[in-house]
Amino acid sequence: MARRSQRRVFFPWERKRGLLGLVGRARTRxxxxxxxxxxxxxxxxxxEEQAAAVRATRATITTTMGAVASWRADHPxxxxxxxxxxxAGGYARDVPVDAWxxxxxxTCPGRRDTQGFDVxxxxxxxxxxxxxxxx
Numbered sequence: 001m002a003r004r005s006q007r008r009v010f011f012p013w014e015r016k017r018g019l020l021g022l023v024g025r026a027r028t029r030x031x032x033x034x035x036x037x038x039x040x041x042x043x044x045x046x047x048e049e050q051a052a053a054v055r056a057t058r059a060t061i062t063t064t065m066g067a068v069a070s071w072r073a074d075h076p077x078x079x080x081x082x083x084x085x086x087x088a089g090g091y092a093r094d095v096p097v098d099a100w101x102x103x104x105x106x107t108c109p110g111r112r113d114t115q116g117f118d119v120x121x122x123x124x125x126x127x128x129x130x131x132x133x134x135x
Contacts, residue, residue, distance in 0.1 A: 050124070053099035057121045057134045060096050064104055064119050067091040072117070079108030079117055098134065100124055 064083075071080050071091045083103065086092040096104045098121035105128070110118035123132035 053124070054134055057098040057100075060098060061104060061119050061121065061134065064092065064096045064106075065117075067096075068106055068117055068119060080106060082106070098122070100126065102126055 064086075067086050068080060068091075071086055071089060072078065074089075080086055083092065083095045083106065087094060098104060100121075100123075102122055105118075105120050105122070107118045107120070108116075110116050112118060118135065121134040122128055123134055125132055
């Protein structure tokens with residue numbers, strides 16, 4: 001007696017097995033796509049928040065540099081001991097802070113301009129002289 005080959009009927013969910021079969025399913029591909037898009041949006045949003053904080057800090061530094069320059073014009077050859085002197089003298093309304101809530105730093109003589117001054121922020125991590133400082 002000759003053996004006949006038996007044919008079976010497979011349903012679509014029976015053919016695909018394992019991880020590759022799971023990724024091949026339409027619903028799974030949609031979920032993976034949605035997760036990838038949401039992750040991309042979160043990463044871009046985080047970078048934009050960081051960039052906005054740096055821009056705000058640079059704007060504060062620019063304003064503060066004007067106040068320090070005015071103070072130095074009225075007190076030749078001197079540098080303010082801190083931002084308290086700028087506030088007390090009316091050169092600034094209040095002590096300038098960066099976007100992360102920490103006060104700015106004034107350095108006399110400056111690293112860039114040895115006859116002048118530098119105003120900088122410690123950056124997001126708050127470490128003095130760190131690699132992410134804003135100048």
